[in-house]
Amino acid sequence: MPAEKDPCLSGRGVTKVFGFGRTRTVAVDHVDFDFHEGEVISIVGESGSGKTTLAKVLLGLINPTEGEVYFQGKERDIGSYRKKKEYWKQIQAIFQDPYCSYNIFRKIDTVLLDCIHMRGGRGLPRAKKVELMAEACSFVNLKFDELTNKYPFELSGGQMQRLMIARIFLLKPKILLADEPTSMIDACSRATILDMLMQLRDEIGMTVVFITHDIGLAYYVSDVVYIMENGRFVESGSADNVILHPKETYTQRLINDVPKIYEEWDLSTV
């Protein structure tokens, strides 16, 4: 790990508590993390372990109950809406359910046009904008000419998720939060989408925070893995270390739960 470099996103004692009294739930419990630039970081845990809550805190969609998030070495300040908008230029997300991630009243070219405008391309001539959009679409193997007058819901799940990546291609954020981007698509297009994400990472040099429950996926894509159990990070380190030589029983269980093909899959341990 490049320790001498400043982390681009880090947290100290980040906590999120939902409810109070009898229904008090600690979703994220005093977690510390340092995400370095250009790395792919995976957060792995079963459902209910607080992965998505942490993602929402990182995105600034909900405020942490306690603790601080540091962005590029400074304490993150998203007090006002204007500051939040500035922050979202640097950090973007791909969500689990592509069907719910789009505004159903906006056509696909508007979706992409918004991204150009957000990057300060409002004054560009129309032809230049179209060129940019077509470039983004061809990056994800979509044909822009066929999409222009369509709404997002006319696409398949895999296509929608690829359009999401096209958005990221236009926005060029510093950090991308991918919250289970492939859990709703079939195994075949999953490979395509992962490859596109990695290609995009290399192209614009962003940091990718990849959230998943499938430790196999995490192993395939990431440099650093954080294992999350009940709101805490129980193990972290380089992907090879954590997944090939797990120390915690929880990590071992997660690995055992994934169906294997080269080794015996032990069903008795549930």
Next chain:
Amino acid sequence: MSVMSNVVLEVRDLTTKYVTRFREEVYAVDHVSLQVEEGKSLGIAGESGCGKSTLALSLMGYYFPPLHYTCGEIIIDGRDISAMRPDDVRKSILGTEIAYIPQSAMNALNPTQKVIHFVEDVFQAHDPFKSKKEIHEFAKEAFETLGLPEEVLQKYPVELSGGMKQRTVIAVSVLLCPKVLIADEPSSALDVTTQKMVIKMLKGLMENGFIKSMIFITHELPLLYNVTDDIMVMYAGQIVEKATAREAVFDPLHPYAKGLMGSIIVPESGLRDVKLAAIPGVPPNLKDPPVGCRFAERCKYVRAECKVAAVPLYDAGGGRAYRCILSEEVLREAYQHAG
């Protein structure tokens, strides 16, 4: 064709179609033949839009628009159910001969009623003379054998977790001991830990004698490899490969099956050195399928002859079959060169 007594389900040349609003016909299941023997499970793989789920629906013999039956036979225990009236199918086949678990099975539970009510409903439809007490006893016993706590019966669906709901629905669907269970992506909405529980339960069903055979549909190949004995790969409504699970995963013959194997992700050492190879392109539109091989457009090993005439399913012996004009040797050699 073997007429052995232990074949539970036999399907011959089954073809079903969807009729769209514009009277276009889409053959989503095209001349599919398969056999499931007692005590065996069959896996069906393929990407989305290949007709996997339509095949599952068609196998039940219960058709409702826009799905229509065209030709073929579905034989369960020597009875051809494809010729039966929908009402008869519903009364005497569904639940008792064939049970079906749809993709989002957990949403099938009525949120306003307890699970036990659901169980009572099932018995009322098929065995109306059973008393409530008997039903309760029976359900309790069955749930215990399947590893579900009996308190589940007295709970509302909202009180159960996703994995629990899924297992409850599976348990209820096999209460009448169907001969064939069709599971259509029973674990795709669950995380890996609950998925494992569901799989363990499904495997237990056969050991406990609740079902005689199973058809398991999914796109997750590692899962299929661990659950089923045989694997069929579907592409554009047709079967393109039929083999045992081991052969299908480690030694596939059809280029499409080979491509699918390239998308396997498992947390084992050596994965990071392999680059995942996705198959480029999309499946053909079945409204107007290509004349020749349906996979030709996306195939790496395509030749001019591929696009001329429809490709039949070649029998490679030993229960294997594949749909490609190239011979076994040529295909194997091509794969070796590709690495």
